[in-house]
Amino acid sequence: MTVLQIIFLGISVIIVIGALMTVSSPNLVHAALWLILALAGVAAIFVLLEASFLAVVQVAVYIDAISILIVIAVMLTRRAMGETERQINRSWLLAAFAAFMVFSGILSLFSQVPQLANTPSDLVESSEFYIQELGKALVNVDQSIIPFEVASVLLLAAMIGAIFIARPPERAGGDS
Amino acid sequence: MDPALLVEWLVKSGVIIFLILTGFAYLTLFERRVLARIQVRIGPNRAGPLGLLQPLADGIKLLFKEEVIPDKADKVIFILAPVLTVIPAFVLLAVIPLGPEISILGRSYSLSLAGDVNVGVLYLLAVASISVYGIVLAGWSSNNKYALLGGLRSAAQMISYELVLGLAFIGPILLANSMSLKDIIQAQSRVWFIVLQPIGFLLFLVASIAEVNRAPFDMPEAEQELTAGYHVEYSGMKFALFFMAEYGKMIVVSFITASLFLGGYLGPFVDKLPLLGPIYLLVKVTLILFFMIWVRATWPRIRYDRLMALGWKVLLPIGLLNIIITAILVILVGGY
Amino acid sequence: MIPLSWYLILAASIFCIGLYGVLARRNAIAILMGIELMLNAVNINLVAFWRYLTPSIINGQVFAIIVFAVAASEVAVGLALIISIYRRKTTVAVEEINLMKW
Numbered sequence: 001m002t003v004l005q006i007i008f009l010g011i012s013v014i015i016v017i018g019a020l021m022t023v024s025s026p027n028l029v030h031a032a033l034w035l036i037l038a039l040a041g042v043a044a045i046f047v048l049l050e051a052s053f054l055a056v057v058q059v060a061v062y063i064d065a066i067s068i069l070i071v072i073a074v075m076l077t078r079r080a081m082g083e084t085e086r087q088i089n090r091s092w093l094l095a096a097f098a099a100f101m102v103f104s105g106i107l108s109l110f111s112q113v114p115q116l117a118n119t120p121s122d123l124v125e126s127s128e129f130y131i132q133e134l135g136k137a138l139v140n141v142d143q144s145i146i147p148f149e150v151a152s153v154l155l156l157a158a159m160i161g162a163i164f165i166a167r168p169p170e171r172a173g174g175d176s
Numbered sequence: 177m178d179p180a181l182l183v184e185w186l187v188k189s190g191v192i193i194f195l196i197l198t199g200f201a202y203l204t205l206f207e208r209r210v211l212a213r214i215q216v217r218i219g220p221n222r223a224g225p226l227g228l229l230q231p232l233a234d235g236i237k238l239l240f241k242e243e244v245i246p247d248k249a250d251k252v253i254f255i256l257a258p259v260l261t262v263i264p265a266f267v268l269l270a271v272i273p274l275g276p277e278i279s280i281l282g283r284s285y286s287l288s289l290a291g292d293v294n295v296g297v298l299y300l301l302a303v304a305s306i307s308v309y310g311i312v313l314a315g316w317s318s319n320n321k322y323a324l325l326g327g328l329r330s331a332a333q334m335i336s337y338e339l340v341l342g343l344a345f346i347g348p349i350l351l352a353n354s355m356s357l358k359d360i361i362q363a364q365s366r367v368w369f370i371v372l373q374p375i376g377f378l379l380f381l382v383a384s385i386a387e388v389n390r391a392p393f394d395m396p397e398a399e400q401e402l403t404a405g406y407h408v409e410y411s412g413m414k415f416a417l418f419f420m421a422e423y424g425k426m427i428v429v430s431f432i433t434a435s436l437f438l439g440g441y442l443g444p445f446v447d448k449l450p451l452l453g454p455i456y457l458l459v460k461v462t463l464i465l466f467f468m469i470w471v472r473a474t475w476p477r478i479r480y481d482r483l484m485a486l487g488w489k490v491l492l493p494i495g496l497l498n499i500i501i502t503a504i505l506v507i508l509v510g511g512y
Numbered sequence: 513m514i515p516l517s518w519y520l521i522l523a524a525s526i527f528c529i530g531l532y533g534v535l536a537r538r539n540a541i542a543i544l545m546g547i548e549l550m551l552n553a554v555n556i557n558l559v560a561f562w563r564y565l566t567p568s569i570i571n572g573q574v575f576a577i578i579v580f581a582v583a584a585s586e587v588a589v590g591l592a593l594i595i596s597i598y599r600r601k602t603t604v605a606v607e608e609i610n611l612m613k614w
Contacts, residue, residue, distance in 0.1 A: 042526075137574050
């Protein structure tokens with residue numbers, strides 16, 4: 001085993017443990033913290049894949065923005081479901097079975113992909129070059145300017161929608 | 177791995193840790209002395225000559241204090257929170273170039289721990305906001321309503337001002353045409369970006385003071401309303417860690433401001449005597465720190481809703497406008 | 513070097529753990545966390561395929577960026593809905609939110 005493989009396995013173990021604890025921890029704040037651990041592991045995976053820009057964006061968007069929102073939402077709604085209540089529904093065994101079946105289904109699909117044992121060819125350019133390429137591709141008419149613009153409109157719509165939905169009710173009696 | 181490289185990293189890490197720790201200790205003394213001057217007092221001057229041993233005395237006092245952990249607190253998170261707040265300050269300094277490349281005994285060393293990171297500025301933004309977690313979790317795990325309120329307030333404040341901070345970063349990036357801090361500093365060899373980006377500089381200054389929770393934006397701690405905000409329940413060394421985080425972040429933010437807008441380590445004769453670089457940088461950082469203390473001494477705290485309104489309704493639109501104008505000018509003039 | 517299949521297996525396991533979270537948890541916020549895990553698994557796949565199969569075409573990373581944007585808006589709207597429901601009904605358990613179910 002090479003050093004890279006050991007690093008990969010270590011990160012994977014961290015991610016999988018984090019993910020498992022996220023879905024099983026009865027205390028939601030703890031679950032959110034485990035989620036952050038898993039997300040940080042994914043950022044490390046991006047570094048291994050030599051996508052440094054995405055790794056930093058993963059930290060900036062997922063760990064900073066999304067997870068902090070989740071943590072705050074958990075704290076705001078903590079009176080609704082304490083740790084003592086059941087956190088999983090009646091059909092959790094069925095759910096576990098379904099997840100396991102999907103997993104084995106995906107694994108069996110892998111046998112049809114021919115390039116599975118591929119090892120990566122070395123990147124021909126410097127990592128700086130790929131960041132520039134990414135930036136150009138995002139605003140290039142021939143490549144992905146339309147998805148990019150649609151995504152920005154989506155973000156704007158989501159922002160307005162979130163503000164509108166979460167606004168407290170107008171009249172008295174609902175200040176909580 | 178090259179053993180020489182390993183030694184180089186170890187030495188650099190040691191220097192950074194030393195810089196933050198002594199910087200933290202003496203910044204507290206500096207702040208108390210300057211505040212005292214402004215308020216026509218003398219300030220601590222008993223321990224050692226000119227009070228120079230005061231930080232040491234404070235440290236010893238804090239070490240020997242009893243550590244109290246509340247009964248109903250979430251113990252693991254309660255201990256984890258101060259650590260989470262401190263770490264970003266140390267990690268941030270790793271990408272900031274403290275001086276130009278110097279060569280000793282035929283090897284050239286770059287004066288930053290991580291070398292030249294090509295997404296350096298983005299890295300700063302991403303890592304800086306991790307310390308929000310420390311504050312939120314400290315507030316939540318204390319199981320105290322004042323602490324929780326302080327933590328939530330601080331989270332909302334830091335998220336809002338992070339946007340402004342990010343927008344202020346974009347001006348220098350556009351002008352230098354690069355996200356690496358080294359390129360940004362090199363691009364300022366003729367004119368500092370404070371001249372080309374005065375609005376961006378002001379935005380950055382305001383947002384960074386809010387980001388490190390300093391007066392007049394020290395809402396999370398607001399002694400009078402929240403008793404002490406998120407660190408009510410903390411005592412002894414864990415309390416000192418929160419203080420270290422605040423002052424450490426002040427130092428790092430000053431380093432970032434100096435690098436982005438004030439030409440970093442650049443100054444007269446730096447290309448001939450590279451060792452002058454760190455000295456220039458330290459002088460600039462000290463000036464910015466003095467400015468932050470000055471602001472604290474003169475400005476009253478802003479009310480919380482005004483603070484959020486300022487962030488979202490004033491600074492954010494100005495920041496967006498600044499970027500549009502900068503981008504148009506860069507295209508018209510053809511880049512700096 | 514690491515073969516491509518390792519990344520795919522890692523992504524598949526994260527995806528399925530997230531799927532279990534979405535199907536089994538009662539708390540709406542916990543369900544959102546499961547969705548985040550699934551989106552991350554997708555992103556690992558996208559970037560791994562970019563790196564191993566088409567490193568000269570940057571589109572894999574572009575897709576990942578779009579997924580980031582979608583995830584961010586999904587969380588913003590989702591949490592706003594949850595907080596709004598919590599204000600009206602003081603609950604975040606999904607089976608108690610049955611106003612639209614008949």
